[in-house]
Amino acid sequence: MGTESAGTEQRQPVMSDVAKLAGVSHQTVSRVLNGAPHVRPGTRDRVLAAIRELDYRPNSAARALVTRRSQTLGVVSFDSTLYGPASMLDGIERAARSAGYFVSVASLRSLDGRSVQEAVDRLRDQGVEGVVVIAPQTSAVSAVARLSSSVPIVAVGSGNQTRVPMVSVGNRFGAGEATGHLLDLGHRTVHHLAGPANWVESQDREEGWRLTLQAAGAPVPDVERGDWSARSGYQAGLRIAQLPDVTAVFCANDHMALGLLRALHEAGRSVPDEISVVGFDDIPEAAYFIPPLSTVRQDFGELGRRALELLVGELGSTAPSPTHAQITPELVLRRSVGPALRR
Amino acid sequence: MGTESAGTEQRQPVMSDVAKLAGVSHQTVSRVLNGAPHVRPGTRDRVLAAIRELDYRPNSAARALVTRRSQTLGVVSFDSTLYGPASMLDGIERAARSAGYFVSVASLRSLDGRSVQEAVDRLRDQGVEGVVVIAPQTSAVSAVARLSSSVPIVAVGSGNQTRVPMVSVGNRFGAGEATGHLLDLGHRTVHHLAGPANWVESQDREEGWRLTLQAAGAPVPDVERGDWSARSGYQAGLRIAQLPDVTAVFCANDHMALGLLRALHEAGRSVPDEISVVGFDDIPEAAYFIPPLSTVRQDFGELGRRALELLVGELGSTAPSPTHAQITPELVLRRSVGPALRR
DNA sequence: GGCGCGGATGTGAGCGTTAACTTGGCAATG
């Protein structure tokens, strides 16, 4: 008459249920589950059959408790709505899965260090074994650097911080390629529509642009600045369209380039005949802008994968080696660039 | 001389360490942690001080083991690189956090039912308390419906499946609004650039378009079909540009509309003078297409939030009530539409 | 002034698993 009286109780089967059914001890079931040696094939088969029959699932909490390993990694992401972060998250998840890990996410509300610390703590409380931080703002990066945490952390996408292992894109290189190409086409100089000043990515791309101009002895125009959005690109574009001597613009990302293209279009300045435009990222839509946008391609998925690889390596060894992997971006030429006409 | 000899051992503090330091029993610590009543303020303070001093963190695995609650929800997502899924994921995560849950993600490799089952199982093995499935393909939706799972599931974004609680967008309504508006402007009929045939979203939008045309007694042209990408929109656009009598096109999403706009531009067919175009989604860039795209806005973040709300409700009650919430999209007018000229 | 009562705290068991031993065999060895 107890609560267990009904034969078909709701209770999930546990290891000892399987053991009983297979006529072995629970430890043998554990051995089978973990692929431990010294189990006779026949025994193994009986256990596996029992597992199937009961539809037994090991309890991950119990396992985590005793092994002290949760098989879970955390990802801290700033604005996972953007194409870049979303792609990285995707890459990380796929890589994590094939490495046998689960992925738990935590979005940041704001960019300050406290928010990063909070997110990492949250993940840590959940018991993640390691954390990937996708937080390209300088403030966040330095926050990560001074993070007090017992779990391994790797940062992704940016920065030259040395204390934290990191995988990043050759932003300076990519910016240099874009700028250099425009100069080679005969443009006297190249204007720059930069990203937010507090993003490492912005800073690096701007630096790559500036250094290339200086190396070529070209004048360095004032920088226009946006916030990565098409809207901000449009507004900057309205200003740029007023400048009489602009013949080439390098944009820090494709979305702003989209806005710029529209502003130039409305101002009646033809791209690429009057003005050449190059973006950064190579989002899937870039090839379908009007005109198709030349841009610097970066492989976000690969970025995520490499970050995870780094993190898993970190987990294996006890040495917190501050590695710094880098991915090389690639200039993709489309119709938005052309030779300088007036000169 | 034992391994514990060093005063500064690595071992994470546990509840009994806190208890010892505070001069109470572990149970009292537990009470403080869980906000249980019957703890004297002074005692509480001593415990809190001890917790702070040791930087104690409760072990979530141990707690999950005994409470049988992991405080974790799972999200199954198809292509979290796309704007829609990424935004929903973001909305879900934020909502989950404020409801006190962690979020674990699992991306699908392919669309078939097996893959969905696999992802849900994976999450379940991890011990999630509930699952949100963002899987708009018909195959996935029906897979969810017949999913054998002990955890509550809600689907998001699509479908008219009754067995599973779901929150979706009024796709038919939105499509009808768009189509109706174009007809009101005097267009004899409206062409449709549809999404993949196996997506519920495509089907619903197509149906909304078709019904509106029929209700208005307008002829129903053959449907062009893409795969949501700008590339496919461009290719369809090249075909559409050949058709002499097209004056209005309703696209199943904004990305395809972008491709369409470029194809029309290249073919020398002016938008909106010759052809009006309406998209669906209102991605942030839509306002910066050339020309700015009229589209049907859907609030993905809200969608995610509502899905989570539904799931949490499901968790509370034992009754698996198949609710079906719906979000109403909104037509946003921009310069890509105009009155029909020839008539 | 003994009694009951409820607030504050302690005790012990158990969640489901793995780790570390222990125990039986049986074949190879001297």
Added chain:
DNA sequence: CATTGCCAAGTTAACGCTCACATCCGCGCC
């Protein structure tokens, strides 16, 4: 034929927490 050694299991004890219950204390009551 006793001894070693290894394979194939079983037994027991954690892991760190919460739950149910037991205990202690001081107070108001008749």
